[in-house]
Amino acid sequence: xxxxxxxxxxxxxLAPEPVPVDELADALQASEEDVTEALGExxxxxxxxxxxLREVGEGFALxxxxxxxxxxxxxxxxPRTPSLTPAQAETLSIVAYLQPVSRPEVARIRGVASESAxxxxxxxxxxxxxxxxxxxxxxxxxxxxxxxxxxxKSVDDLPDPSAWDPSPEDEAALxxxxxxxxxxxxxxxx
Amino acid sequence: xxxxxxxxxxxxxLAPEPVPVDELADALQASEEDVTEALGExxxxxxxxxxxLREVGEGFALxxxxxxxxxxxxxxxxPRTPSLTPAQAETLSIVAYLQPVSRPEVARIRGVASESAxxxxxxxxxxxxxxxxxxxxxxxxxxxxxxxxxxxKSVDDLPDPSAWDPSPEDEAALxxxxxxxxxxxxxxxx
Amino acid sequence: xxxxxxxxxLDLDVFAGPFDLLLSLIxxxxxxxLEVELADIVVSYLDHLEASELLDxxxxxxxxxxxxxxxxxxxxxxxxGEELPELDELAPAEAAEELIERxxxxxxxxxxxxxxxxRHDDEQGHLYRSAPLPETLRRAPLAAARQxxxxxxxxxxxxxxxxxxxxxxxxxxxxxxxxxSDRLAVLRGLLRRGAFSFExxxxxxxxxxxxxxxxxxxxxxKRGEAEWQQDxxxxxxxxxxxxxxxxxxxxxxxxxxxxxxxxQK
Numbered sequence: 001x002x003x004x005x006x007x008x009x010x011x012x013x014l015a016p017e018p019v020p021v022d023e024l025a026d027a028l029q030a031s032e033e034d035v036t037e038a039l040g041e042x043x044x045x046x047x048x049x050x051x052x053l054r055e056v057g058e059g060f061a062l063x064x065x066x067x068x069x070x071x072x073x074x075x076x077x078x079p080r081t082p083s084l085t086p087a088q089a090e091t092l093s094i095v096a097y098l099q100p101v102s103r104p105e106v107a108r109i110r111g112v113a114s115e116s117a118x119x120x121x122x123x124x125x126x127x128x129x130x131x132x133x134x135x136x137x138x139x140x141x142x143x144x145x146x147x148x149x150x151x152x153k154s155v156d157d158l159p160d161p162s163a164w165d166p167s168p169e170d171e172a173a174l175x176x177x178x179x180x181x182x183x184x185x186x187x188x189x190x
Numbered sequence: 191x192x193x194x195x196x197x198x199x200x201x202x203x204l205a206p207e208p209v210p211v212d213e214l215a216d217a218l219q220a221s222e223e224d225v226t227e228a229l230g231e232x233x234x235x236x237x238x239x240x241x242x243l244r245e246v247g248e249g250f251a252l253x254x255x256x257x258x259x260x261x262x263x264x265x266x267x268x269p270r271t272p273s274l275t276p277a278q279a280e281t282l283s284i285v286a287y288l289q290p291v292s293r294p295e296v297a298r299i300r301g302v303a304s305e306s307a308x309x310x311x312x313x314x315x316x317x318x319x320x321x322x323x324x325x326x327x328x329x330x331x332x333x334x335x336x337x338x339x340x341x342x343k344s345v346d347d348l349p350d351p352s353a354w355d356p357s358p359e360d361e362a363a364l365x366x367x368x369x370x371x372x373x374x375x376x377x378x379x380x
Numbered sequence: 381x382x383x384x385x386x387x388x389x390l391d392l393d394v395f396a397g398p399f400d401l402l403l404s405l406i407x408x409x410x411x412x413x414l415e416v417e418l419a420d421i422v423v424s425y426l427d428h429l430e431a432s433e434l435l436d437x438x439x440x441x442x443x444x445x446x447x448x449x450x451x452x453x454x455x456x457x458x459x460x461g462e463e464l465p466e467l468d469e470l471a472p473a474e475a476a477e478e479l480i481e482r483x484x485x486x487x488x489x490x491x492x493x494x495x496x497x498x499r500h501d502d503e504q505g506h507l508y509r510s511a512p513l514p515e516t517l518r519r520a521p522l523a524a525a526r527q528x529x530x531x532x533x534x535x536x537x538x539x540x541x542x543x544x545x546x547x548x549x550x551x552x553x554x555x556x557x558x559x560x561s562d563r564l565a566v567l568r569g570l571l572r573r574g575a576f577s578f579e580x581x582x583x584x585x586x587x588x589x590x591x592x593x594x595x596x597x598x599x600x601x602k603r604g605e606a607e608w609q610q611d612x613x614x615x616x617x618x619x620x621x622x623x624x625x626x627x628x629x630x631x632x633x634x635x636x637x638x639x640x641x642x643x644q645k
Contacts, residue, residue: 006257013203014262014507015266049196050201074216078525092534148522159532161535181542182541204514254509255506256506273497273501283495287492341499351492
């Protein structure tokens with residue numbers, strides 16, 4: 001494979017979208033004729049490989065070989081379950097026990113904005129938006145995938161938090177106590 | 191290239207993160223031995239191509255060949271990330287070698303508070319919090335992204351840090367100077 | 381105890397807002413005490429005193445106690461774990477060994493840092509693909525999901541959020557063993573012999589004595605018996621007697637603009 005074909009392979013490997021010939025030529029500081037010729041060479045060179053060259057719409061792209069689709073589904077199309085960071089665990093527990101719960105409430109209880117934790121949990125399909133509060137704030141709830149990944153039949157099966165409760169004798173509602181504790185942590189200066 | 195090597199190429203092309211051998215074996219319903227052998231074949235088959243096989247962070251990933259870097263940055267408008275400042279590099283090396291390591295420990299070794307360096311490294315995704323020490327100080331560790339961006343299989347791949355120790359002569363001279371200074375101080379005080 | 385001290389407005393490099401908010405942020409570790417210039421807080425307080433033209437003894441005492449607590453906390457943060465003795469307490473040979481150990485350790489990580497920085501630059505030649513998965517691979521079928529997490533994690537996290545912090549513990553702060561009148565007497569004794577440096581007045585004294593001496597100086601200043609001057613933060617403080625006018629030189633000197641001003645009483 002010539003140097004130009006190799007470089008085109010690298011560029012198409014990296015590009016998330018199909019790349020038109022003129023953009024390839026600009027990036028490679030080569031003529032469009034040379035790029036077109038090198039693309040033919042690349043197509044040929046990829047024979048018998050795991051990726052194929054496709055001409056899509058206005059440009060060229062690499063794609064995985066269709067033979068790999070089944071294995072790809074087994075590898076990639078399954079829930080991602082890396083361990084939860086402390087911030088994610090706190091955010092998820094608030095949503096699980098108080099749902100539906102608004103974004104500002106989560107922030108008040110945790111004492112810090114929790115957007116990135118909530119975004120990661122949403123991205124992994126553990127929580128989802130469930131409308132808006134009367135004040136227009138986003139509300140969160142857990143998903144059916146959440147139940148499955150935690151081995152729960154329903155949210156009623158969540159463990160009783162009193163086992164970890166520092167003052168289980170307090171009879172106020174859980175939501176009020178969490179908000180109060182969050183505010184005390186935020187304000188306490190002596 | 192055998193069918194297995196082709197399929198692995200396709201999976202690594204699709205996977206957003208490095209994939210460990212056992213996950214490849216599961217997805218391909220093949221033995222880990224066969225996968226390892228096919229990875230060797232793939233590495234060989236990619237010789238002289240635009241992409242290379244890399245083992246980073248306990249998994250395998252494809253990356254573009256360094257020859258294509260300049261053209262790729264032009265095409266994707268993705269400039270190089272700025273070099274690490276000396277404070278960031280020192281802080282990162284302390285975290286990499288001693289992890290998990292507490293914030294005060296980093297400050298003690300560097301002789302100055304290292305908060306802004308640690309914050310910059312956290313923003314870049316190279317280090318993260320990993321809980322708290324028994325005294326309540328934040329502990330740091332490196333992230334999988336660190337291994338990927340630094341081309342490391344694991345932190346054990348970093349060179350032995352004693353390589354940068356001063357020579358025995360320098361150390362002896364230093365010791366001698368300090369001892370004399372200490373004795374003078376003791377005499378003056380006494 | 382919502383006093384003037386708590387409402388003291390600060391504008392520091394790492395924080396702008398009232399003093400009591402800074403305290404609570406430090407306790408929650410949202411602001412790193414190591415990055416707070418305590419000298420700037422003192423300057424702000426002195427500015428505040430000057431502006432209000434009042435020395436409220438109660439709030440001054442409270443300020444001293446709080447700033448001393450912060451100083452103690454900060455110095456602890458900067459020191460290694462409890463197990464390491466102070467260099468001063470070691471014999472010369474031991475102190476030298478300890479210093480050498482620290483310097484070698486630092487040399488090692490400075491070298492490793494150079495290696496890591498070079499490696500960071502070298503490795504930028506390799507670029508990784510970041511493209512979305514094809515549509516067919518994006519959604520995971522719910523049926524394929526298996527239990528991956530332990531629900532007790534959620535209960536434990538929630539329990540942690542029900543905890544409230546203990547109030548600031550000032551128990552370990554020593555109660556004053558030195559009285560204001562003692563220190564006033566010492567300072568007046570020194571003044572009779574002319575100008576002196578604050579260092580001389582508190583040589584070998586413990587922290588509480590230093591704090592009370594500062595307080596005594598404030599008192600002398602207020603009565604017009606003394607005048608003090610400091611040319612820069614952490615610089616030497618010179619105390620002179622019988623100020624021609626009660627000019628608040630010490631306060632002014634601590635200000636960044638170092639313009640002295642006269643305060644009417």
